[in-house]
Amino acid sequence: MTGAPHLSLLGTTGLLFEAPGDTTLETQRRIWALARETERWASVREAVPGMNNLMLVFADPPRQLQAFKDRLLATWTAVEPLPYSGRCVDLPVSYGGEGGPHMADVVAHTGLSIDDIVALHAEPTYTVYALGSHPGYCYLGGMDARIATPRRKVPVLKIPGGAVSIGGSQTGVSASAGPSGWNTIGTTDMTFFDVSRTPPALLQPGDSIRFRPMRVLR
């Protein structure tokens, strides 16, 4: 471990723990382990992993804040990476065409062909690092840096649920319709979130996704 974690307050509502170093699966597994430990603490209501970080929401903000921080840091030093690898879900994707309106922008930015972009995007198995943004949305690790494309200057007001998109060095699939600044390159029919299901979210941290090209519209 290099460097020290950074702790900061989210007002009196919570505390943000940021691990040192790059976002790696090894560090993320320690984040999950830290979440599993801390969510049992009486003073913690929710422990919410992010990308290389953990938000703790207080059940009751501790008057002795330093003691809380000391305990958190000691726990971080002690936790072993959670060796969790969950199930893997295949997502059939239709790339390009109407369902992938920004494919041309990714082509323009990367200089790659549509076929190359699809091949690079569908090659890795992506691990779900965390859920956030909107119900059922997964933050994924493992995208090939060659297809990284900056977020759009003007966000799109509404992209549909199932939109497969690239934002900077990350990729993801929107779980419901909403605004987005990412580049949508394809679409899938998978339902990621359904409140009538138990659990409502299709995936949890540690699960993984493989994109399966069903169609490529050029």
Place this chain on the structure above:
Amino acid sequence: MIEIVAGAALATVQDLGRVGALNLGVGVAGAMDPMALAAGNILLGNEEGAAAIEIPVFPFTVRFTEPTRFAVTGTDCAPALDGKAVPPWFACRAQAGQSLTLSVPGPSAWRATRAYLCVAGGIDVPVVLGSRSTQMRGAFGGHEGRPLQTGDLVPTHAADRAGPDVGLVPPVFDLPLDVDGVPAVRVLPAAEYDAFTPQAQASLWSCAWKITPQSDRYGFRLAGDELKPRVPLELRSHGIVPGVIQVPHGGQPIIQMRDAQPSGGYPKIGVVIEADLWRLGQAPPGSRIRFAPCTWDEALDAAAGNRRWLDKARRIAGLQHRAGEGGR
């Protein structure tokens, strides 16, 4: 039941918010003014977190299909039952068929924008993931997962409980907070505070920030001094909460509110303390607000002050309840 008769734009069912679903990517939602919601429920003998209708746009008219005890808290919107004025922040009784109209708030003794229509027993929509609050993204919770529409029949608990005439004075009178005559909220510095220039740090505390018209349950967009980081910042996605003051590249801050997404990546210069979110939730677009620095202990003392106010309200309502029962 309550029938929505007119003017339901953006009115939603809310309780104190959703706990325990952040790990699913689900935000907290809940009342923008939790003190007004809790006070209305106290007046009716409800749990403090019973669900009510939050009304941000007026006029707004409902019809009660059965005898119902109700209280209107939050902004002073001149509530009228079949045209006859009833006091705000007061437990009232409607007969079956009577209509309640809430009007555009006029110049009032207190500054607020949202009203809460609370009913005895609470609004009886299904509990979804631990809450009755309306979750807009994903469309669940509340009444059919959406804002109310004219013609909706909103279920209430059949609670034909008797109750006394009792009222409360809005908490802003007991718990005033302003800086140099401008309404204020207290703020604790956040992770990237030190990454902003000294001028930006000074501006955060000295500027009378204008709440722009682009402000709603998702976030309050502010206008004022430009806040610049020392160097451009790139953050990894992390959990955020209502009250977080984000500074996008343009330098004009946005305060995340109850319907904000539960994670973000913009630099955070500070976070409004939880005890002052009710003040912020009632701040009108177009008005100005100041950020006041505070310590951790002061922030916790502020929360304790809110708790004391609610406990006092419950004593007042409880005493009245007993007096009312003794009189029958």
